[in-house]
Amino acid sequence: MLSPDLKNALPTTDELPCSDDTAVDNEDQNFLPNILLFLLNSIWANRMDWYFGVNMGVYHTTGVNPRVPVVPDAFLSVGVERKKGGKSRKSYAVWEENGVVPIFTLEMVSHTPGGEYDEKLDIYKKLGVLYYVIYNPEFWRRYQHQPFEVYKLIDGNYQLQIGEPYLMSELGLGIGRHQAVIAGIEQEFLCWYDQQGNRYLTDAEQAQQERQRAETLAQYLRSLGVDPNNLPIN
Numbered sequence: 001m002l003s004p005d006l007k008n009a010l011p012t013t014d015e016l017p018c019s020d021d022t023a024v025d026n027e028d029q030n031f032l033p034n035i036l037l038f039l040l041n042s043i044w045a046n047r048m049d050w051y052f053g054v055n056m057g058v059y060h061t062t063g064v065n066p067r068v069p070v071v072p073d074a075f076l077s078v079g080v081e082r083k084k085g086g087k088s089r090k091s092y093a094v095w096e097e098n099g100v101v102p103i104f105t106l107e108m109v110s111h112t113p114g115g116e117y118d119e120k121l122d123i124y125k126k127l128g129v130l131y132y133v134i135y136n137p138e139f140w141r142r143y144q145h146q147p148f149e150v151y152k153l154i155d156g157n158y159q160l161q162i163g164e165p166y167l168m169s170e171l172g173l174g175i176g177r178h179q180a181v182i183a184g185i186e187q188e189f190l191c192w193y194d195q196q197g198n199r200y201l202t203d204a205e206q207a208q209q210e211r212q213r214a215e216t217l218a219q220y221l222r223s224l225g226v227d228p229n230n231l232p233i234n
Helices: 004-009 028-043 119-127 203-223
Strands: 050-054 074-078 104-108 131-135 148-154 157-160 166-168 173-182 185-193
Touching: 028 050, 028 074, 028 104, 028 185, 119 148, 119 157, 148 173
Parallel strands: 104 131
Antiparallel strands: 050 074, 074 104, 131 148, 148 157, 166 173, 173 185
């Protein structure tokens, strides 16, 4: 916990850059984390105590300089306002969030090495991030790692976890990979799972499922000699 004097001496998020200005290597570094965000907007629609940031600077006091952020591809904090003071965040400063650090961070490994397996792992360890997920579908052999890895902070060190989807019990959410058509393109993406291991569907998948149910019902009615387009209204 920071002393009031030290906290008052730290810059506000209005004074700090919103990121480190490092360009992403490819569209997936923005697109795939946003799928997780949009899903969470639906899953936790009635909760106002969380924030999910995408490619946003996280400022903290566990590094060499509180003005130098770490910028995860995505992060999740629980126990904070959805809208800080009713406004959108420019960045995330731990000292402005009552000391709440992200409970989950995601890094996507791209063509340009970004220190995901060493430098950033060490930063998140010092910061106290409970879950650190590294998604590396293309270059995992180069690093001699797996395409999808979940690390949990246990006794001050990250330990690689087993199982996919992996249930993060503290969040009541699992995370894993799935292959499906997204925006008209067949591809792999990350998604959330419930505590029973059932995958949360995207809005598009839910709409398609409803259409299929409606068509199944219509076919059944036709088999009974009933026109589904001309049902009596009570």
